[in-house]
Amino acid sequence: MTTKQDKRLSYVVLTLPSILIYAAVIIFPVMFSLVLGFTEWGGYGAPVWNGLKNYSRMFADQIFLHGLRNNLLIVAVSVFGQIPFGFLLAYIIYRRLVKGGRLFETMIFLPITVSAVVVAKLWNQMFSPSGMVTGLIRIIRDDPRFVLQIFENRDFAIMPILGVILWYYTGIYMVIFLANLQRVSPSVIEAAIIDGAKEHQILFRVVLPQMVNIVFTTAVFAIAGSLKSFDLIFTMTGGGPANYTTVIAIYMYLNTFRYYNYGFGSAISIMIVALSLGLITLIRSVFRRFEERYE
Amino acid sequence: MSSRELSIHRIMRKRGDGLAAWRIFAYVFMAFFTLLTVGPLFWLLYSSFKPHADIVRSIFSFPTSFFVENYQKAWTLGQLGTMILNSVFYASIATAVTVYLALAAGYGFAKFGFKISNVFYIFFIMGLLITAHSVLVPLFVMEVRLGIDDTRLGVLIPYIGFGLPFMIYLATSYVKGIPNSMEEAAIIDGASYLQIFWTVIRPMSAPVVATMLIFAFLSNWNEFVFVFVLTSRQEIRSLPVGVNAFVGGLSRDFGLLFAALVIATIPMIVFYILFREQLAKGFAAGAVKE
Numbered sequence: 001m002t003t004k005q006d007k008r009l010s011y012v013v014l015t016l017p018s019i020l021i022y023a024a025v026i027i028f029p030v031m032f033s034l035v036l037g038f039t040e041w042g043g044y045g046a047p048v049w050n051g052l053k054n055y056s057r058m059f060a061d062q063i064f065l066h067g068l069r070n071n072l073l074i075v076a077v078s079v080f081g082q083i084p085f086g087f088l089l090a091y092i093i094y095r096r097l098v099k100g101g102r103l104f105e106t107m108i109f110l111p112i113t114v115s116a117v118v119v120a121k122l123w124n125q126m127f128s129p130s131g132m133v134t135g136l137i138r139i140i141r142d143d144p145r146f147v148l149q150i151f152e153n154r155d156f157a158i159m160p161i162l163g164v165i166l167w168y169y170t171g172i173y174m175v176i177f178l179a180n181l182q183r184v185s186p187s188v189i190e191a192a193i194i195d196g197a198k199e200h201q202i203l204f205r206v207v208l209p210q211m212v213n214i215v216f217t218t219a220v221f222a223i224a225g226s227l228k229s230f231d232l233i234f235t236m237t238g239g240g241p242a243n244y245t246t247v248i249a250i251y252m253y254l255n256t257f258r259y260y261n262y263g264f265g266s267a268i269s270i271m272i273v274a275l276s277l278g279l280i281t282l283i284r285s286v287f288r289r290f291e292e293r294y295e
Numbered sequence: 296m297s298s299r300e301l302s303i304h305r306i307m308r309k310r311g312d313g314l315a316a317w318r319i320f321a322y323v324f325m326a327f328f329t330l331l332t333v334g335p336l337f338w339l340l341y342s343s344f345k346p347h348a349d350i351v352r353s354i355f356s357f358p359t360s361f362f363v364e365n366y367q368k369a370w371t372l373g374q375l376g377t378m379i380l381n382s383v384f385y386a387s388i389a390t391a392v393t394v395y396l397a398l399a400a401g402y403g404f405a406k407f408g409f410k411i412s413n414v415f416y417i418f419f420i421m422g423l424l425i426t427a428h429s430v431l432v433p434l435f436v437m438e439v440r441l442g443i444d445d446t447r448l449g450v451l452i453p454y455i456g457f458g459l460p461f462m463i464y465l466a467t468s469y470v471k472g473i474p475n476s477m478e479e480a481a482i483i484d485g486a487s488y489l490q491i492f493w494t495v496i497r498p499m500s501a502p503v504v505a506t507m508l509i510f511a512f513l514s515n516w517n518e519f520v521f522v523f524v525l526t527s528r529q530e531i532r533s534l535p536v537g538v539n540a541f542v543g544g545l546s547r548d549f550g551l552l553f554a555a556l557v558i559a560t561i562p563m564i565v566f567y568i569l570f571r572e573q574l575a576k577g578f579a580a581g582a583v584k585e
Contacts, residue, residue, distance in 0.1 A: 010488035015403040018396045018459055019415060025456025029430035036432065088330060097321035106571065107329045113567040115517040117535040118556050121340050121542045130549065132338050135354035172578050179579030182495050199317045228426040231519040235539050249428045257524065262432050269429035276424060284563065
């Protein structure tokens, strides 16, 4: 039948270009990375098979472990900072607890449009001896010579960056929650109010249980996003000083494009994907339990 | 006011103290967050009109006069004009191609009823988890072998490829919601599938296409790592990469640095003011409960 053939041909015309580009840019390179991760390769000649050596080398490297720790801190700040703050901001606007919620929303969402590079350079200036943060601390401590030394501390150097991440991304979560809160039927809340529910009871007993799914989805976003974090930190500190603020993606970048260990670099990027899959599976099982409790 | 509304109103008033405390908390929390967000951006803006010496001498002071020299110098020294044109080029072409391809594929996946569609669709959705970094090495090697590294084409292809998963997700779920009767009527009229795509599906998808265009444009505009790794020629680099390089070397003149950052921010702020609604939709669409 010609129409059936016609249908097939149309399908190919419609979908094939996307599939080809996607396969070339993502599917094939990911498989390439997977294989390359088991080899030693400097970019020329044939890759030399070395089994799991790249992976054992990774976990024996203090820099990688420090980067992993920093990544996990970013995940923590995203899941336990951005999500609750974003939710609370959205809830306040949704329940009209403040006037001009719209204006607040616009302002808080603003940083999302600024590119990571600008955010990084701006906050570098904020923390510098002639920056706003330093200036404020000088006023508070009444010490005109104060300079921030937190970046020289191996354990705490990542903390200011965590603050910047919170500053940069909380608006996204606010917008996501706001869109979903708008779907909660107002009559349910009215009914609760008539029954004499207090505001915190509306929040915890009426609204939050309906948001469990969304919290899960945003948590998945937050995890995937956190492990990817590269642009911001790379352009802010480059992972320095002395790798104190490094994350896995920066560790991967340096090993690949500065030291030309393509095999090792590939193994690190596979590790990033594996870690995000692992964490997402973990958080999924946690949320399953939550859902069971609520239903 | 209906009697029901009145009774709610009365109860609301009776709720009294608890709610008042909530309102105070809400205002403080909101004001704090807003100040925190806008403060640094405002500081950046007014400091960009101060000469370097003033920025270092007094952190908070407002500019005494508009020192526009910062802007003139940053614009020429940083070649920001070229960078902006490059960014416009990358972002518009990649966005147009991605959105077109995604809508076409979305139509195929949503309406043709072929079983293989599910396989393809899941493949694309899995791509949401893949980060640019996990393909940088092979991509770089592939582009060098093909001789398209350090070219505009070599930048556009990964932009498109990485844009597709989310765009296909948006397009497919939207096109699924278009009633089949529209399509069937066109088939009876003797239209081919490709004609249906162009004359029925495309116009009916206008709302989602708007969201897709705006969301894709923002992510393409702010994209950093592909241009950073895959190009080395200054004249084809995008604004974020160019600003990173320019500003990175400016420890001697903070005035120029601030001016360059403001120039890099303004296009997207204007964009944001124009398309706020659509942007928010794009971010929210990823997590809206079905």
